[in-house]
Amino acid sequence: MSSEIEQMCIAKGMRMTDQRRVIAKVLSNANDHPDVEEVYRRATDIDSRISIATVYRTVRLFEEAGILERHDFRVESGENRARFELVSEMHHDHLIDIEGGEVIEFHDKEIEELQKKIAEKHGYKLVDHRMELYGVKIR
Amino acid sequence: MSSEIEQMCIAKGMRMTDQRRVIAKVLSNANDHPDVEEVYRRATDIDSRISIATVYRTVRLFEEAGILERHDFRVESGENRARFELVSEMHHDHLIDIEGGEVIEFHDKEIEELQKKIAEKHGYKLVDHRMELYGVKIR
DNA sequence: ATATTTGCAAACCGTTTGCAGCAAG
DNA sequence: CTTGCTGCAAACGGTTTGCAAATAT
Numbered sequence: 001m002s003s004e005i006e007q008m009c010i011a012k013g014m015r016m017t018d019q020r021r022v023i024a025k026v027l028s029n030a031n032d033h034p035d036v037e038e039v040y041r042r043a044t045d046i047d048s049r050i051s052i053a054t055v056y057r058t059v060r061l062f063e064e065a066g067i068l069e070r071h072d073f074r075v076e077s078g079e080n081r082a083r084f085e086l087v088s089e090m091h092h093d094h095l096i097d098i099e100g101g102e103v104i105e106f107h108d109k110e111i112e113e114l115q116k117k118i119a120e121k122h123g124y125k126l127v128d129h130r131m132e133l134y135g136v137k138i139r
Numbered sequence: 140m141s142s143e144i145e146q147m148c149i150a151k152g153m154r155m156t157d158q159r160r161v162i163a164k165v166l167s168n169a170n171d172h173p174d175v176e177e178v179y180r181r182a183t184d185i186d187s188r189i190s191i192a193t194v195y196r197t198v199r200l201f202e203e204a205g206i207l208e209r210h211d212f213r214v215e216s217g218e219n220r221a222r223f224e225l226v227s228e229m230h231h232d233h234l235i236d237i238e239g240g241e242v243i244e245f246h247d248k249e250i251e252e253l254q255k256k257i258a259e260k261h262g263y264k265l266v267d268h269r270m271e272l273y274g275v276k277i278r
Numbered sequence: 279a280t281a282t283t284t285g286c287a288a289a290c291c292g293t294t295t296g297c298a299g300c301a302a303g
Numbered sequence: 304c305t306t307g308c309t310g311c312a313a314a315c316g317g318t319t320t321g322c323a324a325a326t327a328t
Contacts, residue, residue, distance in 0.1 A: 015282060015327055036317085051285045056318060072211060074269065080292095080317065095261055104261050111253050115272055122234055122243050124274030130213065131270045133254055135263030154302055156308060175292085190310050195293060219292065219317095 003028035005086065008067050022047045023058045027086060033071060033094075033103050035081035059084055073103070073132060093131040100137065142167035144225065147206050161186045162197045166225060172210060172233075172242050174220035198223055212242070212271060232270040239276065 144163035
């Protein structure tokens with residue numbers, strides 16, 4: 001059976017190679033926000049004939065096709081790797097545990113509404129936004 | 140007369156070189172959000188004996204001293220340069236014109252409050268956040 | 279058959295760093 | 304005098320790319 005992303009690719013008329021199928025599967029199954037290295041690890045685990053260059057090309061392709069969303073979370077270690085997740089029907093933002101690294105997804109209608117209003121107040125139509133909350137667990 | 144940033148540096152006991160003084164002045168006078176190349180341009184305009192390496196070292200120093208804030212605005216051209224601004228007494232977020240590139244600062248108490256609540260609802264203490272609105276001018 | 283994709287390694291770009299000389303305290 | 308700063312050029316790390324071979328359609 002083909003993965004969720006593979007279906008989307010087919011729907012968009014993309015040429016499906018073994019590599020793309022594997023990467024599509026890895027990303028479809030991910031419920032975290034892996035970076036390219038991690039996708040590469042998981043993909044080569046399934047099929048070793050995949051190069052990191054192809055992973056880079058493929059996540060970019062998927063992103064441009066509106067299948068994946070790219071994030072640049074600010075992270076303690078200062079490493080600057082982009083992380084990816086499947087675009088979901090429901091838009092959401094992220095709360096990042098700066099100690100543990102976990103990422104919690106949330107959606108707040110009220111904030112979204114306020115953001116739109118702020119843009120309008122300044123004479124702008126809001127076309128995108130980025131909101132990341134950074135926190136530490138209360139124990 | 141010494142610039143706002145220079146005063147802060149002195150207050151923190153930093154060794155003041157000509158290069159640092161010039162860079163401090165450039166950043167104190169900036170009311171935009173220049174990247175390193177732009178700071179370098181403005182600085183060498185005043186005194187050509189400044190290298191880009193020193194600009195990099197100095198903005199990092201100022202950032203770590205809590206004098207500057209670093210931003211990584213998402214930008215159409217895909218270029219990934221960090222941009223800097225003097226930390227202001229009043230915290231604010233940014234509305235970025237994705238066409239013109241202008242950056243508008245704003246502050247919304249209500250959103251800040253909601254962000255804190257969201258973090259708490261998930262068992263986190265909010266320690267930082269990043270909120271950028273991307274818009275197009277309504278003509 | 280042809281157009282697209284791949285792996286490889288080299289290039290890229292923003293940023294950092296080792297080092298020897300220079301300047302601040 | 305000592306410690307820290309600078310310029311230079313080389314290294315870095317994540318990402319992209321030119322190319323010839325391999326593959327999808």
